Amino acid sequence: MKRHQPSSFAVLLAGAPLLLVATACHHDETPPPTATPKEQVVETVIVHPQPVASKLVLAARVQANPTAMVHIYPLISGRVLSLRILPGQEVHKGQSIGTLQSSDAAQARSDFEKARIEAARADLQFNRAKELLQHEVLAQKDYDDLKALDDSDHSELERARQALHLLGFSENDTSDIVPILAPISGVVLDVGTGPGELQRSLDNATAIATIANIDSIWVVGDIFPRDQGAIHVGEPTDITVNGYPGLTLHGPIDNVSDAVDPVSLTLKVRVVLPNPGHRLKPQMYANMAVTGRQRNVIVVPATAVIQNGHETFVFVETAPGKYDRRSVILGETHADNDEIAQGLNDGDKVVTAGAELLRAQEAQ
Numbered sequence: 183m184k185r186h187q188p189s190s191f192a193v194l195l196a197g198a199p200l201l202l203v204a205t206a207c208h209h210d211e212t213p214p215p216t217a218t219p220k221e222q223v224v225e226t227v228i229v230h231p232q233p234v235a236s237k238l239v240l241a242a243r244v245q246a247n248p249t250a251m252v253h254i255y256p257l258i259s260g261r262v263l264s265l266r267i268l269p270g271q272e273v274h275k276g277q278s279i280g281t282l283q284s285s286d287a288a289q290a291r292s293d294f295e296k297a298r299i300e301a302a303r304a305d306l307q308f309n310r311a312k313e314l315l316q317h318e319v320l321a322q323k324d325y326d327d328l329k330a331l332d333d334s335d336h337s338e339l340e341r342a343r344q345a346l347h348l349l350g351f352s353e354n355d356t357s358d359i360v361p362i363l364a365p366i367s368g369v370v371l372d373v374g375t376g377p378g379e380l381q382r383s384l385d386n387a388t389a390i391a392t393i394a395n396i397d398s399i400w401v402v403g404d405i406f407p408r409d410q411g412a413i414h415v416g417e418p419t420d421i422t423v424n425g426y427p428g429l430t431l432h433g434p435i436d437n438v439s440d441a442v443d444p445v446s447l448t449l450k451v452r453v454v455l456p457n458p459g460h461r462l463k464p465q466m467y468a469n470m471a472v473t474g475r476q477r478n479v480i481v482v483p484a485t486a487v488i489q490n491g492h493e494t495f496v497f498v499e500t501a502p503g504k505y506d507r508r509s510v511i512l513g514e515t516h517a518d519n520d521e522i523a524q525g526l527n528d529g530d531k532v533v534t535a536g537a538e539l540l541r542a543q544e545a546q
Contacts, residue, residue, distance in 0.1 A: 224536035240403030246394035253389035260284025403470040404448035
């Protein structure tokens with residue numbers, strides 16, 4: 183008996199129910215529930231006022247005290263013969279740092295010799311007048327005139343002697359070489375001349391040298407006028423100097439200037455520090471950190487604050503899953519957080535993560 187093979191059409195029909203069942207089963211699968219974008223990324227924090235101390239870091243420079251600094255000008259005109267100092271060198275008061283040759287020195291010595299001769303002659307005349315007065319040979323008026331002349335000549339002698347000493351001469355010197363002496367003990371900051379240069383005592387614009395006593399030193403910082411309310415005289419500072427990594431010096435603010443510097447448009451803040459061993463050198467760069475008074479302010483993470491043109495705002499959660507935009511005014515800003523001067527209240531729940539998402543959904 184002959185068996186008939188099923189046709190291709192019958193095979194297709196026979197397989198169709200299986201295909202339909204498989205397809206139906208695939209469409210019956212339901213996707214797993216997914217979280218909403220807000221649930222994924224929005225984080226909040228409850229804010230409260232907290233004590234915060236403002237801190238300003240000012241660029242500063244080490245300076246010598248101007249009242250302990252001397253610019254050496256020649257007391258007499260002449261030519262510099264020698265100069266035995268270099269910038270940075272320490273000198274002592276009265277030390278000879280150079281010599282000056284001057285024709286004016288001969289004139290000063292001549293004036294002293296003339297005054298000494300006149301005073302000696304006046305002494306002889308006055309002593310003779312005393313004897314004559316005792317023997318009633320000289321009138322009292324003539325005696326008084328000779329005494330006044332003697333006093334005048336001695337005054338002129340003293341003036342000439344002081345002028346000689348001021349130039350560094352003794353009364354018995356005969357040289358025209360004038361020593362240049364250090365008027366104070368300190369460090370040579372600058373040398374403004376050299377051997378062979380002519381120095382004039384009255385119209386000289388360049389000092390021979392500048393010496394400063396740096397046993398105490400100034401650290402002067404620059405602060406913009408808008409920040410002057412954050413600092414006060416007497417507040418402590420932490421000072422770091424570029425030349426000494428890891429070294430922090432401490433000192434109170436000694437003065438805040440009342441005039442704005444016309445070049446930098448800043449106010450000068452001065453701290454006076456002792457300088458044992460002269461570690462701090464004039465013109466060194468430094469930083470001055472000033473910690474202001476504590477105040478209670480609301481602080482939020484920097485990620486919570488959104489800037490949109492001239493508007494600054496945060497998002498505040500008013501109910502579970504509901505957020506309102508709140509305009510705020512910033513106080514001081516820091517690396518990781520910002521102070522809120524106005525716009526938030528104690529206990530507000532502020533969005534700290536996901537604020538940009540809320541902003542985008544708000545714009546839809």
